[in-house]
Amino acid sequence: MSSQDICIHLSQSVDPYWNLALEEQLFTSFDPxxxxxxxxxxxxxxxxxxxxxxxxxxxDLVKMQEWGIPLVRRISGGGCVYxxxxxxxxxxMVAKNKFNKDxxxxxxxxxxxxxxxxxxAVPTRSSRDDLLLLERKFSGSAYKMLRDKVLHHGTIxxxxxxxxxxxLLFLKRMNDHSENKTDRRGTRSxxxxxxxxxxxxxxxxxxxxxxxxxxHYMQYHQCRHREEIILVDEQELHRRATFFRSWQWCHGxxxx
Numbered sequence: 001m002s003s004q005d006i007c008i009h010l011s012q013s014v015d016p017y018w019n020l021a022l023e024e025q026l027f028t029s030f031d032p033x034x035x036x037x038x039x040x041x042x043x044x045x046x047x048x049x050x051x052x053x054x055x056x057x058x059x060d061l062v063k064m065q066e067w068g069i070p071l072v073r074r075i076s077g078g079g080c081v082y083x084x085x086x087x088x089x090x091x092x093m094v095a096k097n098k099f100n101k102d103x104x105x106x107x108x109x110x111x112x113x114x115x116x117x118x119x120x121a122v123p124t125r126s127s128r129d130d131l132l133l134l135e136r137k138f139s140g141s142a143y144k145m146l147r148d149k150v151l152h153h154g155t156i157x158x159x160x161x162x163x164x165x166x167x168l169l170f171l172k173r174m175n176d177h178s179e180n181k182t183d184r185r186g187t188r189s190x191x192x193x194x195x196x197x198x199x200x201x202x203x204x205x206x207x208x209x210x211x212x213x214x215x216h217y218m219q220y221h222q223c224r225h226r227e228e229i230i231l232v233d234e235q236e237l238h239r240r241a242t243f244f245r246s247w248q249w250c251h252g253x254x255x256x
Contacts (some may be wrong), residue, residue, distance in 0.1 A: 007225040008214055011041035016072045016083060019043055019161065021240035023153065024075055025232055032095030032149040038217055039153075040210050043083040045161075046070050047168055048140065050078040054254050060168050069168065073250050076151065078142030082169055086159035088209055090118050092152040099150040101143075104120035105129065108139065108154075111216045112197075115209065120200045131156075136195035158206060159198045 009026065011019055019041045030037050047059045047069060055061060055071055058080035064071060083089070092104055105125050112123040112131065121133045131139035141154035197204050216225070243249055 005033050006038065006218070006221065007167070008174075008217075009040070010214075011039065014042060014044045014085065015176055015241075016043040016046040016048065016070060017241045017244040018074060019089075020048075020074055021235060021244050022232065022236055023151075025237055025240055026186055027091075027093050027144070027149065027151045028146065030093060032093075032098075035100070036095070037091070037093035038214070039093070040159065040213060041089045041091070041208060042085055042087055043089070044155050045082075045164070046072055047080065047082055047085040048072050048074055049080045051075055051253075052077055052255060053080060055080075055251065056254070058169070063168060063242040067164075068179065071250050072162065072177065072244060074142070076142040076144040076153065078170055080157055081140060082160065082165040083155070084160050084164070084208065086157070086161065088158050088213075090154055090156070090205060094152075096145065096148050096150050099152070101129075105131075106153055107217065110220065111213060112156075113137075114199050114216060115197065115204060115212065130192060133195050133197075133200065135193075137192040138197060142211045156209070157194060157196045158209060159196050161194065162194060165194065188229045237249070 001043055007030070009022075013021060023041070025037060047055075047064060049055050049058055049071065050138055051074060053073075055073075059071070061071070062192075063069075065089075108131060109123050109125060112133075116123075116133075123138075124132050126137075129141050129221075130137045137155045139154055141152060144151040166256070189202055193233055246252075
């Protein structure tokens with residue numbers, strides 16, 4: 001990757017519809033022959049489901065409505081996740097012929113090691129590409145391919161509201177179905193016990209992690225160019241965000 005320019009975009013929005021629209025617009029419009037992209041972002045409280053999931057089976061829609069927690073469907077597959085301001089989101093966008101999933105996870109594991117006190121725990125990667133500390137999940141990933149490019153995005157739990165996450169995602173009903181089970185009603189999530197990074201490093205913050213993530217990414221890939229401002233078509237971005245908010249996308253796409 002060092003021969004390419006890297007574009008780093010730090011989203012200033014915490015609107016989940018806006019951020020997913022921004023991610024999609026950047027992914028569909030960037031030129032994989034000239035650059036690769038890193039997008040860092042976080043959302044206000046929201047539940048994000050995979051492209052092929054049934055929200056009625058994944059999350060407590062009644063509580064979400066009572067608490068004002070929006071449902072958002074993303075463009076990638078994978079499972080259902082809870083986001084809030086204690087959650088850190090990353091998006092890697094790269095040419096398909098340069099995509100290396102193992103390298104991405106090597107980077108993530110090496111980065112997390114730099115954010116933990118020495119000797120407290122060693123982060124590991126599970127067979128489902130979750131990242132674990134003390135056998136509890138703190139990061140999950142999902143993927144989207146589009147012709148000549150690949151999106152790999154994921155989450156890192158810094159200081160999320162675990163109690164609310166557990167309530168909304170039925171975490172207290174873990175292991176009531178088999179891993180990655182798919183039926184006519186959609187892909188089911190695999191529930192796992194979770195952990196916040198602040199349990200091991202109380203000094204961590206989103207802002208600190210964001211800056212450190214950028215620096216480590218640059219060093220890992222030996223990038224020589226950094227561009228933080230990426231021009232986007234505001235009109236097109238509004239159109240995409242409106243689509244992500246629509247009933248047709250969030251609920252109408254539910255597998256029957």
